[in-house]
Every structure is written in C-alpha cells, then in structure tokens.
Amino acid sequence: MFSITPGFSQGDLAKWINEDVDAIIYDMGEAMFKAGCKVVDLARAKTKAEGGFGNITWNLRGSIGCLLLINHRIPDEFIYFPSLGKGEEGRQKGIDYAREIALLVDDGDPLLIIVAGEEYAGYVQDMHDYDVIDGSTKLFDSLLKKVVS
C-alpha cells in the first residue's frame, strides 16, 4: 500500500487551465491583428487605377486602420493606424471611430475592428464603386490562415 498526495489543488488546476486558455486567446487575437494589419496595408496601397480611390486630402486613406479589443481593453500595441505624413485629420477620425465601435460592440471576446473612419468612405464605395476597404477585407480569411500557418 502506498498513497500519492498531489502537490497541487483543484484550484491550481483550474488556474493553470485558465492561464493556458488566456494565452491561446491572446495568441489568436495577435494573429487576427497581424492579418488585420495586412488588410489595412492592402487597402491603403490600392490606387485609383486599381479600382480604389484618389487622394485629394489623403484623409480617407489615413482613416483606414484596425485595432484589437481584448479583455475589454485596447492595448496600444494593437492599434494600427500608421501615419502617412498627410491626412492626419482623417487618421485621427479613423482611430476615434474604431474606438467608438469597440465600445459599442465589446462583449468580452477578442474583436478585430477594421475601419475607414471618414464619413464619406461609404459614399464613394456605394455611389462610385471605388473600393475603400470592402475588397481588402474579403481577403482577411486567407491572410489569417497564412499568419497562423
């Protein structure tokens, strides 16, 4: 006869499992964010000759970006609105709009928010067929697969 006494408690087990799950969720969120950054880069790089839009003020291009909401927070490292040197007003609108959306949709799950924050973004897509972010966001699934593989 011998007895085995575990050196851990049920609470320890639950804590370790939760830590592992949190780490997996964080890694997945990070992968989503990386794919989102690629979507943003593609959208910003699309020229008018390629079916995108032109640059009068650069505000629309600057307003395209993404952020990741995770654990009810938006860490600075998960905000992607790189400066273009022009269109700073649009860039700030994009960040503000993405933050506003994040507040509205936060349900505790990691959420990637990709926006074109200028109010006329929808107008040029709907009225002129100029692709702002619609086409690039369609590539998100395949970009995410590449990031995680």
Add this chain to the structure above:
Amino acid sequence: MKTAFDIVQDVRSLINVSELLNQIDGQIYPFVKPSNSTKQDITVSVLSANNEQIQEATVNIRIHSPNLNGSLPDSEHYDKISKIICTLTDAQYREFFHTEVFEPGRVYRDENGKHVCLVQLDYYSIQSNYKNI
C-alpha cells in the same frame, strides 16, 4: 473564376424580369447608365470581388429616378423598387451562384443634388476550376 462582367450578368438575370421592368420607364444597365438619361434606370455594378475558392463579391444596385419638384427624392419609387429588388435577390440560390441582400435600401444625394437609392448584395460563387486544378 467569375469576372465582374459575369457577376453583373448573374445579378442582372435575377432582376431583369417583368415584375421589375414594368415598374420603371428606363432600363437596367450594367455598371453605368447613359449620362444623359433622365429616366427611372437601374445600374448593376461590382464594388469588389476576390479570387478565393468560394468567390465573394459586393454588388451595388443603384436605383435612379428624377427628383420630385427639382430637389426631393422620389421616395415612393425608391421604396417600391428596392422592395421588389430585395425580394428578387435575397437568399437566391442558383446553380452557380448565391446572393444575399446586405443593404436593403439607402438613399444618397450626389454632388449634383440628384438622389440615388442603393441596394447592396453579397454574392458568392463556388469556383469549379479553382486555381485551374
């Protein structure tokens, strides 16, 4: 792979029916309407499309109608036509494509004061020759 022209043709085939044509005095055009047309036209165009195995596209259907009293949108016409278009295009499963209404009707005023009503669709098609395999 479906080109933008194929996609427009597919969607146009859904709405180019007497139920809709009898309600407009213009025509249904691919991509753009004649710039001098003052009739109740409809245009079907593609905003974007990808080249994945399940090909996705966003289709813009724009309903045109002259302003009332020079400046007011013809809301009654937009309401009637957008409802017909939604009925004809929502949850449509055809042999090679499928459509869903994403935006059931939004009225825009353009830079010239004319109004346009947009119905936006999500379009899906399975590519049988994906990557030419």
